[in-house]
Amino acid sequence: MTQRTNVVVIGGGQAGLAAGYHLRRLGIEFVVLDAQPAPGGAWQHAWDSLRLFSPAAYSSLPGRLMPAQEGQTCPDAAHVVAYLADYEKRHELPAQHGVFVDTVHDDGMVLRVETDSGTWRARTVVSATGTWTRPFVPAVEGRREFPGRQLHTVQYKDPSEFAGQRVVGVGGGNPGAQIAADLTGHAQVTWPTQRPPRYLHDDIDGRALDEGRADPGGVASLGDIVAVPPVRAARDTGLLAARPMFTRLTATGVEWADGSRQDADAVTWCTGFRPALAHLAGLRLRGVRGHIATVGTRAADDPRLHFLGYDDWTGLAATLIGVGRTAREAAREIRDLLA
Known part of the structure; x- marks a missing residue:
């Protein structure tokens, strides 16, 4: 089954939800496709003692302040998961969970998004898959020698x-x-x-x-x-x-x-991550060392594609409060393109 929309947002974590908020405010039709079975993004897989590095009031997405967590100056991951789930519900964002995006293809006038539950055809795509699924470990000598x-x-x-x-x-x-x-x-x-x-x-x-x-x-x-x-x-x-x-x-x-x-x-x-971009391989946009050139959040070689939530690659979209401004600018560019 093939479905159509103006924008497919791939990823339902903080970046995808912020994008959805601004797209909704601009009256743009969109859908959020998220591989996670439930709301909360990668936060639901974090270690038990993880804390945000700022108070709740400084860790909010646009349009909804994060409530303080009782007994904690800096909220833990479970509090963030609950906040993201509430955010998605309050703003009635059309998120489909448990949907894995396999590939994105260029079909001329539209982008074809192939998933494990069907195909979407969209005029633009926001890739907000983050980095959690691509952990990086350096090639240190002796890694196979160490038995621990x-x-x-x-x-x-x-x-x-x-x-x-x-x-x-x-x-x-x-x-x-x-x-x-x-x-x-x-x-x-x-x-x-x-x-x-x-x-x-x-x-x-x-x-x-x-x-x-x-x-x-x-x-x-x-x-x-x-x-x-x-x-x-x-x-x-x-x-x-x-x-x-x-x-x-x-x-x-x-x-x-x-x-x-x-x-x-x-x-x-604890050596960091790389952007999770395997779903975009079919667009053949990668250049030197696999890097995709961007102008702000937009792919330099395809204005229909935007990136959110990849550390500081395309803006401060790795932080909760930072992603709001970046998502707003991406949504405005998408509006202008669709017009």
């Missing part, structure tokens, strides 16, 4: 399963710091980072990043890590102390450039 457990951020849930173990937690960003802090008190933690960790000032608590406020060096120069309470506590008590990145994994643990070694039972790779 190795897991990425996406596989981590709770520190109790590492009780009494020696864990090497790799990664100097927010996930690396939060998971390393989460493990302290349960495991012996070694925290290697590619460069010395850079904390935002403790008083900032992530609002600068979420609001897109930048100092003269840009948003990234504000710092990589927001000292949410668990991270701050582990840091201030000396339990969260970074070491330089090791050079290789061994049969017993890790080894540094100077020959020093550390035994380990497990390695957590």
